[in-house]
Amino acid sequence: MTNESASGITRSVGQGGPKELAPFGATEMRLTARQWLATLAIVLAILLAVPALWERVERFDTGADYRIPYALSRDYWLYARWVKRAAVPGKVVVLGDSVVWGEYVQPDGAWPVFLTRESAGAPEFVNGGVNGLFPLALEGMVRHYAKLPAGQKVLLQCNLLWLTSPEADLSSTKEEHFNHARLVPQFTPRLACYRADASEKLTAEIQNRVGFLQWTSHLQNAYFEQKSILNWTLADDGGDPPQYPNAQRNPLAQITLTVPPAPLGDPQRGPASARHKPWSTTGVGSTRFDWVSLESSRQWAAFQRVVRLLRARGNDVFVVLGPFNEHIMAPQNRAPYQAIHDGVAAWLTAESIPHSVPEPLPSELYADASHPLTAGYELMAKRTLADAAFRRWLGRSLDK
Amino acid sequence: MLFHTWPFAIFLLIVLPVFFALQRTRLWLAWLLVASYFFYGWWNPYYLLLVVYSTLLDYALVAFMDHCPRAGPAGESGSRWAPRGLGDKLLKSAFVGSLLGAMAILAGAVWGPATLRPTLIGAEVLMLLMALGALLGSRKIWLLVSLVNNLALLLFFKYAGFVVGNLNAVFPRLHLPDPATLMPFGFAYLLPVGISFFTFQSLSYTIDFYFGNVHRERSLLRFATFVCFFPQLMAGPIERARHLLPQFNQFPAFRLQNLTDGASLLLVGLFKKLALANYLSLYVERVYDHPDTSSGAALVLGTVAFGWQIYFDFSGYTDMARGLARMMGFNLILNFNNPYLAASLGEFWSRWHIGLSSWFRDYVYIPLGGNRLGSWMTYRNLLITFLISGVWHGSKWTFLIWGALHGLGVIVMREMERSSFYRDRVPRLLKQAAVFAFVSFTWIFFRADSLADANLIIRRIATAGWGTANLPVLMVALVAAVWGYAFLYESRFRDLLKTGAVRVSLAVMMVLYLCLCASGGGAFIYFQF
Numbered sequence: 001m002t003n004e005s006a007s008g009i010t011r012s013v014g015q016g017g018p019k020e021l022a023p024f025g026a027t028e029m030r031l032t033a034r035q036w037l038a039t040l041a042i043v044l045a046i047l048l049a050v051p052a053l054w055e056r057v058e059r060f061d062t063g064a065d066y067r068i069p070y071a072l073s074r075d076y077w078l079y080a081r082w083v084k085r086a087a088v089p090g091k092v093v094v095l096g097d098s099v100v101w102g103e104y105v106q107p108d109g110a111w112p113v114f115l116t117r118e119s120a121g122a123p124e125f126v127n128g129g130v131n132g133l134f135p136l137a138l139e140g141m142v143r144h145y146a147k148l149p150a151g152q153k154v155l156l157q158c159n160l161l162w163l164t165s166p167e168a169d170l171s172s173t174k175e176e177h178f179n180h181a182r183l184v185p186q187f188t189p190r191l192a193c194y195r196a197d198a199s200e201k202l203t204a205e206i207q208n209r210v211g212f213l214q215w216t217s218h219l220q221n222a223y224f225e226q227k228s229i230l231n232w233t234l235a236d237d238g239g240d241p242p243q244y245p246n247a248q249r250n251p252l253a254q255i256t257l258t259v260p261p262a263p264l265g266d267p268q269r270g271p272a273s274a275r276h277k278p279w280s281t282t283g284v285g286s287t288r289f290d291w292v293s294l295e296s297s298r299q300w301a302a303f304q305r306v307v308r309l310l311r312a313r314g315n316d317v318f319v320v321l322g323p324f325n326e327h328i329m330a331p332q333n334r335a336p337y338q339a340i341h342d343g344v345a346a347w348l349t350a351e352s353i354p355h356s357v358p359e360p361l362p363s364e365l366y367a368d369a370s371h372p373l374t375a376g377y378e379l380m381a382k383r384t385l386a387d388a389a390f391r392r393w394l395g396r397s398l399d400k
Numbered sequence: 401m402l403f404h405t406w407p408f409a410i411f412l413l414i415v416l417p418v419f420f421a422l423q424r425t426r427l428w429l430a431w432l433l434v435a436s437y438f439f440y441g442w443w444n445p446y447y448l449l450l451v452v453y454s455t456l457l458d459y460a461l462v463a464f465m466d467h468c469p470r471a472g473p474a475g476e477s478g479s480r481w482a483p484r485g486l487g488d489k490l491l492k493s494a495f496v497g498s499l500l501g502a503m504a505i506l507a508g509a510v511w512g513p514a515t516l517r518p519t520l521i522g523a524e525v526l527m528l529l530m531a532l533g534a535l536l537g538s539r540k541i542w543l544l545v546s547l548v549n550n551l552a553l554l555l556f557f558k559y560a561g562f563v564v565g566n567l568n569a570v571f572p573r574l575h576l577p578d579p580a581t582l583m584p585f586g587f588a589y590l591l592p593v594g595i596s597f598f599t600f601q602s603l604s605y606t607i608d609f610y611f612g613n614v615h616r617e618r619s620l621l622r623f624a625t626f627v628c629f630f631p632q633l634m635a636g637p638i639e640r641a642r643h644l645l646p647q648f649n650q651f652p653a654f655r656l657q658n659l660t661d662g663a664s665l666l667l668v669g670l671f672k673k674l675a676l677a678n679y680l681s682l683y684v685e686r687v688y689d690h691p692d693t694s695s696g697a698a699l700v701l702g703t704v705a706f707g708w709q710i711y712f713d714f715s716g717y718t719d720m721a722r723g724l725a726r727m728m729g730f731n732l733i734l735n736f737n738n739p740y741l742a743a744s745l746g747e748f749w750s751r752w753h754i755g756l757s758s759w760f761r762d763y764v765y766i767p768l769g770g771n772r773l774g775s776w777m778t779y780r781n782l783l784i785t786f787l788i789s790g791v792w793h794g795s796k797w798t799f800l801i802w803g804a805l806h807g808l809g810v811i812v813m814r815e816m817e818r819s820s821f822y823r824d825r826v827p828r829l830l831k832q833a834a835v836f837a838f839v840s841f842t843w844i845f846f847r848a849d850s851l852a853d854a855n856l857i858i859r860r861i862a863t864a865g866w867g868t869a870n871l872p873v874l875m876v877a878l879v880a881a882v883w884g885y886a887f888l889y890e891s892r893f894r895d896l897l898k899t900g901a902v903r904v905s906l907a908v909m910m911v912l913y914l915c916l917c918a919s920g921g922g923a924f925i926y927f928q929f
Contacts, residue, residue, distance in 0.1 A: 024661065025719065026737045027889060028897035031664045031907055033656055035900050039907040046912060202406035216916050229917045230679045233872035234686065241693065244870035251874060 051215040055081060059258040065108040067101055067127040069262035074180065075221035077214040078259060079130065080145040086126035087148045092394075093128045095138065095146065096157035099323075100129025102377065104367040106270035107262065109374035114381030115155075123394065125155065132179030134162050135302040136170055136191070140183030142306050144208040150314025153394075156307065160324045161370040162299035163340055164289040170194065171298045182207060191298065223254045271374055278364040278373065279328060287369070288330040294343040307353060318393045319348055319355040323380055324370055327363035356387040401442040403666075403720040404673055411439065412724070419728055423651045429621050432648075432728075436630035440593075447592040454553065455627045458546055458602045459620050462609050464533065465542040466616045467491050484537035495534035502527035518582040522552065539610055546606040550599040556582075557591055562795030594634040596792060600759055602627050605641040607763055614641045622648045631724040635717050637735035637755035644732070652729025664907075665723030671910040672716030675917060676878060680709035683875060688847055691857045695867025699857050705871070706847045707840045708879050711739065714753070738886045740839075743831035745806065745813045748839060756792070760785050783807040793846070798854055802845040809838055 024030055031039065060081065068079055086093055094100050094112040102110030112125035119125075133141065148154060166172035170184070176193040178184075184191060186201035196204075207213045224232040229251050236242035267273055294300050310317045321344055329337060341357075348355040358380065365376030372380055384390055401408045415435045422428040441448040467488045486492050502524055509520040526549060533541035555563075560579035568576055580589035605626070608614040617623045626645050632638075652658075687694045687702030694702065715736035722732045735754050742748035749757045765785040771778040783804070790803015813835075816822045848854035888897060896902060 023734050025665060025668070025722070025734065026715075027668060027885070028894065029664050029668050029903060029906060031660055031903050032900075033660050035904050035907070036660050036663060038900075038904050039911070042904070042908050043911045046908075047915070198407045199402070199405035202410070206406060212915060219916075230874070231682065233874050234682050247870045247872045249873075 047210075047212040051077070051211045054215060057257060060085075061259070061261060065110070065113045065127070067107050067110060067112075067262075068130060069260070070131050070266075071226070071260070071262075072221050073131045074182075074226065075218050076141070076145045076183075076208075077211075077218035078222065079141070080147070080214070083126075083128055083146045083148065086128065087152045089151075090122070091124045091126050092153040092155050093126045093146075093148060094155040094157070095128045095142070097129060097133040097138070097159055098131045099159050099370055099372070100157050101127065101131050101133075102129070102269070103131065103371045104269055104273075104276050105374045105377060106266065109270060109377060111157075111372075111377045111380055111384075112155075114378045115384065118381045118385050119394075123153070129157075130180075133183075134159075134168075134170075134178075134180075135299040135306065136185065137180035137183035139185070139302045139306050139309070140180075140208065142309055144183075148310070148313065148315050151316060153316045154310055154318070156310070156317055156319045158303060158319055158321045158344060159370055160322070160337070160340060160344070163292045163294075163297050164369070166290065166292055167193075169292040169297050169299050171292060171296060185302075189298065189301070219255065222259055223256070224251070276367065276373060279325065279366050279368050280363060282368075284328070284368070286330045287328050287333075289333050289337070291333065291336040291340060293336075294340055294347075300344070304347070307351070311353075316393070317353060318390060319353055320384060320390075321345060321348075321355060321357045323358060323361050323366075323372060323376070325363070325366040325368065326360045327366065328369050354389055354393045356384060356390050358383045358387065401439055403717070403724070404670055407442075411435075416727065420654065423654065428651050429625055429648060432629070433621060433625045436625065436628040436633060439630040440628060440633055443593050444590065446587055447590070450553065450592055450595070451598060451628050451633075452624075454550065454599060454602055455624045456620075457549055458606050458627075459617075459623050461542045461546045462606055462616050464491060464494055464530075465539045465606070465609060468533075468537040468539045468542065470539070470612075483535050486535065486537075488537065491534045491537055495531055498527050498531035498534055502531060515583075543606060543610045546603060550603045554595060554599050557589075557595055559791075559795040561589075597636045597638055598627055598633060600638050600756075604638070604759060604763065605645075608641055614645070617641070617645055629725070629730075631721040631730075632718075632732055635714070635721070636753075637718050637721065637733050638759050639732060639755065644730070647730050654729065658729050659727050662723040662725070662727030665719045665726060667723075667907060667910055669716045669719030669721075669723060670914060672712040672719060675910070675913050676882065677709050677713035677716055679875060679878070679917075680705045680712065683871060684709055684847070688849070688853075688857075691848075691853055691860065694860070694864075695869065696861050696864045697866050697869035698871075699861050699864075701869045701871045703844050703847070703857070704840050705875070705879075707740075707836075707843045708882075710843070710846070711736070712882075738890060740836055740883070741832060741886055741890055742835050743828050744817060745810045745835060745838065746817075748835055749806075749810070756789070760789055764788055779811045782810055786810065797851050798845040798848055801851070801854075802842050805842045805845065809842070 060078075062082065062085065066082070068075070068082060072078055083093060092115075094115070100111060107113070107127070110127055110129070112127040112129075115125040116123075128146065130141065162168050167174075167176060170176060170178065170191050170193055173192045175195045178194075181194065181196065182204040184194060186196075186205050207217065220226060220228055220232075225235060227235060232254075233246050233249075233251065234244065235246055236244055265272075268275060270276060292299075307317055307319065321341070324337075324341075326334075326337070345355070345357050361372055361376045361379055365372050365379060367373050367376075401411060415431075419428055419431055419435075422431050437448055437451075440451055467490045469484065486495065505520050505524045505527055509517050509524060512520065526545060529541060529545050529548065532538075533545060556579065560582075564576045564579060567574055583589050605614065605617075605623075609616060617626070622645065625648055626639075626641060629639075629644065684702050684706045687698050688706070691699065718732075718735040722734075725732045733755055737751040737754065739748050739751035742751050765781055768781040768784060769777055770781060784807075786803045786807030787800060788803070790799045790801070790806070793799045793802070844857050845854050848857060885897070888894065
């Protein structure tokens with residue numbers, strides 16, 4: 001070392017050869033091949049075992065009229081568990097978006113519940129709807145999470161709301177931010193409006209395929225307010241000035257080993273809520289939609305893929321088209337809507353997919369362009385069960 | 401492309417097997433170069449041109465320098481202005497080429513599109529300098545061309561906005577144009593990622609060659625790979641030609657230990673970045689984004705947290721860089737060596753960003769005279785070196801102050817170390833705490849968005865109520881665990897850490913922690929430098 005060594009800037013690496021210049025590191029974390037093998041074996045065992053064990057240990061009370069709580073809409077691991085539990089002979093799994101889930105109604109006011117009630121519980125209809133879902137995301141949900149066994153009866157709802165504009169169809173070129181982005185096709189078919197970078201897209205693809213990562217997402221959703229554990233420790237209460245209630249809390253104590261149920265008496269939903277009223281009383285006038293043609297629609301193509309995927313798995317699929325609120329449409333919109341409506345029905349017929357195309361509900365039973373109110377779901381269930389094709393599909397007469 | 405993202409994982413899964421498969425061919429080096437260019441171009445393909453240009457120019461300059469007579473009695477004898485270069489074929493060609501180039505560029509500047517004019521004027525100056533270097537056969541002029549070119553790139557992309565903004569503010573009549581308007585073809589005026597790193601690396605080669613410390617690299621392929629070797633291209637460690645270039649002479653021997661060592665470094669780096677730096681950044685942002693409402697305690701802890709954040713972020717990056725290189729059989733220098741255990745500022749700088757501090761030592765401090773000219777000159781040299789180091793980090797006054805504080809701190813501590821009481825009687829732990837406190841204080845200037853914010857933070861630390869800091873217990877526990885590990889590593893109990901059980905347990909915990917807690921994303925702090 002030269003006389004420069006007394007100062008900070010100068011006392012640095014030596015001037016020797018590569019070996020001297022490149023010591024291994026500033027830690028003793030230098031695993032041998034054998035130690036790496038041991039590490040990988042232990043990690044692999046944990047990654048495989050924990051989600052399976054967790055399923056046995058964690059309490060998941062579903063009870064009657066269960067639907068995935070709104071707060072857990074992005075807990076796909078829980079959804080898979082729920083659907084797996086529901087998929088038994090004698091039950092029909094109803095798949096779809098917030099129309100199936102019941103955006104404006106309490107859990108006991110949703111379509112599947114009325115279907116069960118009207119059919120006297122034989123069969124039982126399970127609410128497999130998810131709030132915020134749409135066909136492109138439903139495709140990912142079915143592909144990765146709703147893996148139903150062959151022979152399982154599946155009632156699929158087709159909502160034409162997703163074709164009302166290029167934005168809703170996700171076929172616009174302008175950047176869009178939407179729910180359940182992790183479930184949409186990440187690379188093909190390409191969605192021009194979905195601008196996540198390659199890293200986000202790959203992460204989504206990997207998360208959808210690795211059970212342990214899905215399980216960690218479940219932990220975040222169920223116990224850490226939909227945040228990563230680290231973010232949760234820093235979360236504020238939204239006050240002014242903000243408080244940080246989790247800073248001093250033990251994250252492990254959050255894990256109660258019981259899936260949180262939906263809050264009782266959700267003030268945002270049900271007949272008692274301010275939102276639960278006919279669309280015509282909300283000040284929304286007739287609307288002119290910028291319909292997307294069936295041929296160019298991304299959502300319709302995704303819906304077709306969903307049907308094919310379910311059938312390829314041996315699921316017994318029945319499709320209900322609607323209920324779209326035709327009363328909300330401006331008169332000049334009727335022709336393109338009818339063309340789409342008829343095109344969907346024609347495709348279902350051509351593919352020999354059992355389906356029903358019910359009449360629209362009365363105007364006062366809609367809360368918006370596609371969601372019925374509680375009474376609307378009840379009527380919808382009655383009409384569905386009265387449909388001959390549906391009865392044939394169920395395999396028994398439901399006439400009382 | 402960031403090391404901790406899935407696209408990079410896929411990139412690596414392609415690059416590594418092909419690299420090993422090519423070991424018996426001559427293509428392995430070309431493959432490394434292609435991979436490195438792809439890696440850089442992923443960020444912005446246009447700016448790849450900058451790396452290629454810088455590489456080609458420095459390669460050519462050293463070749464020209466090699467054809468010039470060396471200084472001294474046997475070398476540059478006779479008149480300084482004698483046209484010695486015309487006696488050498490290569491220099492004669494360089495002279496003619498530079499002159500023709502200068503004329504073409506001049507024509508382009510006069511009659512070409514206006515958007516190209518500023519770039520062409522810069523190129524014209526370089527061409528004329530080159531012509532002069534070729535004519536006189538002067539190694540000094542060739543070195544000057546390299547310095548002007550590399551520093552001009554750095555100055556334009558990194559400092560022009562700052563300089564122009566400040567000059568226009570002080571002299572409003574100047575109306576200096578926004579540097580963004582000088583970009584050719586209307587390209588976006590962005591700071592090229594890692595520009596400070598690859599220009600310094602390339603520059604060190606030309607300077608080392610000028611002083612005879614390194615042989616001329618005749619293979620353009622090897623030199624280009626040296627400049628843009630992808631593991632350390634974006635944020636170092638800044639390598640010297642004499643260390644890294646010879647490693648590209650032949651395919652490194654395949655050893656299983658290289659793979660396991662590399663994977664070990666990679667895991668530690670990933671843990672530092674994803675589990676620690678990203679976590680700390682959340683708290684730091686919360687405090688530093690609202691200094692006016694944060695309590696004194698929060699500001700102190702936010703500053704300390706930033707000290708750890710930047711350490712984990714940058715050392716995590718270099719661990720990953722070294723790990724990736726090691727997997728392929730290459731050794732990169734150690735860039736961080738538990739800097740927060742330093743007992744003096746001098747020691748701190750021998751443990752922190754070693755690649756950069758040794759660069760400044762060799763190319764700034766020592767050429768200025770080092771400590772050979774007495775105390776006052778030593779202090780002047782130290783101060784200049786640290787000021788430049790501060791400016792290197794960014795074009796803000798806060799960086800300059802950060803550099804100045806470190807310069808002054810080193811000088812003061814150097815004086816203190818002369819006293820036997822401080823040297824022998826003050827416990828090392830106390831010295832370590834003092835150094836850590838001082839370094840943390842300087843981070844305020846490094847992290848604050850502006851000088852006004854830095855002042856506000858310091859004022860509030862002193863005057864605002866202590867209040868609650870709301871620092872998560874988990875964060876404290878993690879940092880304490882890492883600090884504890886570092887202390888253990890430098891203690892007589894170090895052997896404990898070498899046992900297989902400890903290593904495997906720590907590795908398992910790190911992987912699981914990453915799977916459970918890490919939130920991806922977040923570019924590395926040092927990319928902006």
